[in-house]
Amino acid sequence: MNTITTCNGLNLQQMTETVNALSADPSLAQFRFRACNRWINGGANRSTIKGFYGAGVEDTSRTKPFVFTNGEPPVLLGNNEGANPVEFLLHALAGCVTTTTVLHATARGITINSIETELEGDIDLQGLLDLDPDVYAGYRNIRIRMDIKADCSDRELDDLLAFAREHSPVCNTVCRPVNVVVERGEVTQVSAA
Structure with a gap:
């Protein structure tokens, strides 16, 4: 029976394996994160984040993008569309x-x-x-x-x-x-x- 040991919600075995893999091959530590943004109107615009490159491969684990709306408060000419x-x-x-x-x-x-x-x-x-x-x-x-x-x-x-x-x-x-x-x-x- 395999027991997964965690601390602070992190899998200790996985953490050790990740650190060992990055130590053995530093090229795996090279990541490229991306965000795309589209202006909506006024101070409002929307960013999407989905794919990234890391650990030597393009990540495909995210099936849907994360979407964040940027806005401004009225005192800064916005309508509180978002933070x-x-x-x-x-x-x-x-x-x-x-x-x-x-x-x-x-x-x-x-x-x-x-x-x-x-x-x-x-x-x-x-x-x-x-x-x-x-x-x-x-x-x-x-x-x-x-x-x-x-x-x-x-x-x-x-x-x-x-x-x-x-x-x-x-x-x-x-x-x-x-x-x-x-x-x-x-x-x-x-x-x-």
Whole structure:
């Protein structure tokens, strides 16, 4: 009888096999994620996410795309069609830091009982609207507060959070310059209308 051992909802055998496979063949660690977006009207647009390339193959496990509607609140000329893109960035950051924390807690043998996270980010719209050339268009700062209950010391928890901040792909992307190219061209993926 095979018993699957889990910690924090993660299959420990599968986690070990994945880490061993990536260690043995680093080319398997190369992933390419994709999103397609279609403008609807005003500040509303819709993104679809389905396929990605990873572990040496094109993934086909997703039968339906994930669909996300981006909107704006009325004060920003929208109709609350959905969260706005900078709010989705906070959502992505929270999700990635949480997942990274759980993954590395599991690798360290730390059992997580609960995690609740609150994020706030400050933006000066003078940058977006080009009203002041000295104002940066993006977030000036983002604060993440994590309430974590775990079976470890406060020092171990602080070390885990510092490690998660450095190794979360979204947090790492936000915290360092990353090359982003915006260009014209035909979109080859179908996006939701």
